[in-house]
Amino acid sequence: MLLRVVVLLALVPVVATAQDPAVLDVVGRGAEGRVAYDGGGRLRFEDATLGAQVVHYDGDGELLLPLAIAYEVLEPAPIVLTSSMGTEYWYLYHFDDATLSALYTRESLDLSDPGMHIAMPQDLRAWFGVNYGPLPARGLVGIRGRSYFLISPAEGGPWIDITDAPSWFDRGEVGRPLTFTLADLSSYTVQVAEVQSTWEAGGPLRMEVTVTDAQGDSFPVVNAPLQLSAGEWELPLKTEWSPLNEPTGWMQATLPDELPDEIKLSGAVMLMTLRGPEQCRMTGTIARGEGLVGSAEMQVARRGYELPRNADGAIRETRWIWAAPTDMDSAEKIDRMVERCREAGFNAIVPDIFLRNTFMAKSPLIPATAGTWAEFDPLGYLIERAHAAGIEVHPWFCVTYRDQAFRAWFEQTYGRNVDVIGADGTPAGEPADAHREEYRDFVVELMVGVARDYDVDGIHHDYIRVMEDCYCADCRAEFQAQFGVPLTEATPEQWTAWHRQPIGEIVRRTAEGVREVKPGAILSAAVFASLPGGARQGQDPAEWARRGWVDLVIPMDYAMQSLRVRANERQFLDALDDDDTLVTGLSLYQRTGTEVNSRPPELLREQIEVVRSLGIHGYCLFAYPHLSDEQLAVLRDEVNAEPAVPFYR
Numbered sequence: 001m002l003l004r005v006v007v008l009l010a011l012v013p014v015v016a017t018a019q020d021p022a023v024l025d026v027v028g029r030g031a032e033g034r035v036a037y038d039g040g041g042r043l044r045f046e047d048a049t050l051g052a053q054v055v056h057y058d059g060d061g062e063l064l065l066p067l068a069i070a071y072e073v074l075e076p077a078p079i080v081l082t083s084s085m086g087t088e089y090w091y092l093y094h095f096d097d098a099t100l101s102a103l104y105t106r107e108s109l110d111l112s113d114p115g116m117h118i119a120m121p122q123d124l125r126a127w128f129g130v131n132y133g134p135l136p137a138r139g140l141v142g143i144r145g146r147s148y149f150l151i152s153p154a155e156g157g158p159w160i161d162i163t164d165a166p167s168w169f170d171r172g173e174v175g176r177p178l179t180f181t182l183a184d185l186s187s188y189t190v191q192v193a194e195v196q197s198t199w200e201a202g203g204p205l206r207m208e209v210t211v212t213d214a215q216g217d218s219f220p221v222v223n224a225p226l227q228l229s230a231g232e233w234e235l236p237l238k239t240e241w242s243p244l245n246e247p248t249g250w251m252q253a254t255l256p257d258e259l260p261d262e263i264k265l266s267g268a269v270m271l272m273t274l275r276g277p278e279q280c281r282m283t284g285t286i287a288r289g290e291g292l293v294g295s296a297e298m299q300v301a302r303r304g305y306e307l308p309r310n311a312d313g314a315i316r317e318t319r320w321i322w323a324a325p326t327d328m329d330s331a332e333k334i335d336r337m338v339e340r341c342r343e344a345g346f347n348a349i350v351p352d353i354f355l356r357n358t359f360m361a362k363s364p365l366i367p368a369t370a371g372t373w374a375e376f377d378p379l380g381y382l383i384e385r386a387h388a389a390g391i392e393v394h395p396w397f398c399v400t401y402r403d404q405a406f407r408a409w410f411e412q413t414y415g416r417n418v419d420v421i422g423a424d425g426t427p428a429g430e431p432a433d434a435h436r437e438e439y440r441d442f443v444v445e446l447m448v449g450v451a452r453d454y455d456v457d458g459i460h461h462d463y464i465r466v467m468e469d470c471y472c473a474d475c476r477a478e479f480q481a482q483f484g485v486p487l488t489e490a491t492p493e494q495w496t497a498w499h500r501q502p503i504g505e506i507v508r509r510t511a512e513g514v515r516e517v518k519p520g521a522i523l524s525a526a527v528f529a530s531l532p533g534g535a536r537q538g539q540d541p542a543e544w545a546r547r548g549w550v551d552l553v554i555p556m557d558y559a560m561q562s563l564r565v566r567a568n569e570r571q572f573l574d575a576l577d578d579d580d581t582l583v584t585g586l587s588l589y590q591r592t593g594t595e596v597n598s599r600p601p602e603l604l605r606e607q608i609e610v611v612r613s614l615g616i617h618g619y620c621l622f623a624y625p626h627l628s629d630e631q632l633a634v635l636r637d638e639v640n641a642e643p644a645v646p647f648y649r
């Protein structure tokens with residue numbers, strides 16, 4: 001059977017109409033081998049509120065959380081959306097130490113009844129899971145997004161499937177009211193800790209309210225229903241937010257045009273204690289001139305940064321973009337892509353040249369493609385055009401992501417079956433078995449060959465992981481010989497150790513081969529944004545970088561929540577010996593329900609700001625098919641207005 005070069009549709013975004021981000025059309029994912037749920041159900045999320053600004057927490061992992069979710073069932077179905085001790089949780093961001101915890105609640109969104117509803121956690125119980133994040137410290141925290149919901153029958157019974165939360169949960173206006181303080185409320189006091197104002201007519205006045213808890217620590221309190229008044233004038237205090245929707249710890253109001261001699265404070269702080277909800281009434285007066293500061297001090301503190309420059313004064317920043325096979329299957333498409341990338345200020349294109357059964361270059365190892373690309377060599381032409389525009393090219397290989405057609409061709413050509421076999425003895429999905437030496441030889445030689453035969457600037461690994469656990473006869477025998485136990489009894493640690501061997505070997509041998517044929521080429525790898533998740537699949541990016549097998553580690557950090565991106569990147573900065581090896585993979589697309597479309601350019605700008613403020617020397621955007629004209633304009637005119645050379649050059 002000849003290798004057939006197939007036209008790829010998977011990476012092409014479906015051009016979607018803009019959909020209300022708060023609407024969820026319940027569509028299942030087919031979790032854990034189930035038939036994907038498609039029995040209908042449609043709801044719109046209206047509001048999410050918290051009934052307390054301070055919640056009792058003494059570190060044992062449990063809370064009483066007065067969370068209320070208002071929703072309208074638009075199209076009923078006999079199901080409920082709920083959660084259990086699994087992967088369905090809230091992301092809880094801790095503002096002091098920038099960690100993300102997994103917060104579980106067990107509310108039930110009933111879709112069997114049309115109209116407006118309010119869901120609250122069962123018995124108001126909430127608790128933290130330690131598999132997806134640490135237990136938080138006390139202090140200011142905020143719910144910042146939601147993973148999945150379980151779909152269960154309304155009449156009760158086991159869950160049917162899972163569905164993704166809509167992007168509404170990632171919105172700043174949804175997360176801000178869900179910001180609160182964790183404190184040990186066995187005993188406590190609440191007080192105004194500080195007042196600041198420039199005392200100019202129409203100028204700002206702000207106030208820091210703190211709770212001092214049973215352990216003697218004080219933490220800021222925000223979102224409290226407090227107001228200022230003087231005579232007729234009355235105004236609520238509003239929480240002050242950073243550009244990333246982080247609380248600064250202050251609440252503020254605008255002074256009236258005629259400054260009163262005295263301003264009254266009224267309202268209450270709501271607390272959820274061990275004994276139930278409590279209210280702490282706040283009263284007091286602020287005399288004119290109290291807490292006087294200059295306007296500079298009133299500014300929200302911003303962490304400044306300066307991008308590094310080389311001896312010639314040029315900015316050093318790695319600005320990459322991934323491109324799909326369909327972006328490069330004709331000269332016209334390549335010309336247009338290179339022109340748009342030049343305009344956007346990218347300094348490298350990372351084209352996917354090997355995905356499933358599609359190979360976009362020439363290699364003696366896959367002779368069939370030589371005929372396909374007899375007239376036109378996509379990789380060769382892209383390199384020629386990109387280099388003419390001053391843009392590097394780093395061919396991208398999906399290392400294990402093959403398909404049945406490829407595996408059949410491989411078996412016929414190389415005499416080796418490389419199917420990944422599931423626990424039930426049948427082939428498990430698309431990947432080739434990385435545990436087979438013949439496959440590793442093939443894919444390493446293919447990558448080294450491209451580095452040798454083309455004027456590339458680097459080689460990029462993706463799907464550099466096993467994808468699926470393999471239980472083929474060879475894997476079982478080799479595992480048993482090495483670990484002394486059957487593969488079916490492998491512990492999580494043994495799975496990690498087992499998968500890291502073949503994946504690490506591919507990374508090492510590719511580096512050795514490429515460095516021999518093309519000194520100066522940059523080796524890079526796209527990896528899971530979660531280090532434990534990647535480890536289970538054989539990834540070990542910190543070790544690969546330490547050993548010099550990769551020059552750049554690129555976590556695929558596609559979260560909508562910029563604070564989540566920051567928490568993930570902090571993990572990588574902690575794990576890597578050399579922070580300069582980190583390049584952040586950011587997404588250009590978003591999912592709304594089942595639709596995929598381009599993200600608003602403001603979100604792209606915000607996330608590149610996060611990368612820069614962390615001192616990370618570059619980003620790689622996923623992916624060119626999603627690069628909208630609006631995103632391009634923001635990159636060209638603002639974010640990348642000044643050109644840059646890649647940091648590593």
Ligand SMILES: [Zn+2]
Pocket residue numbers: 419420421433435436470471472473474475
């Ligand atoms: Zn196997």
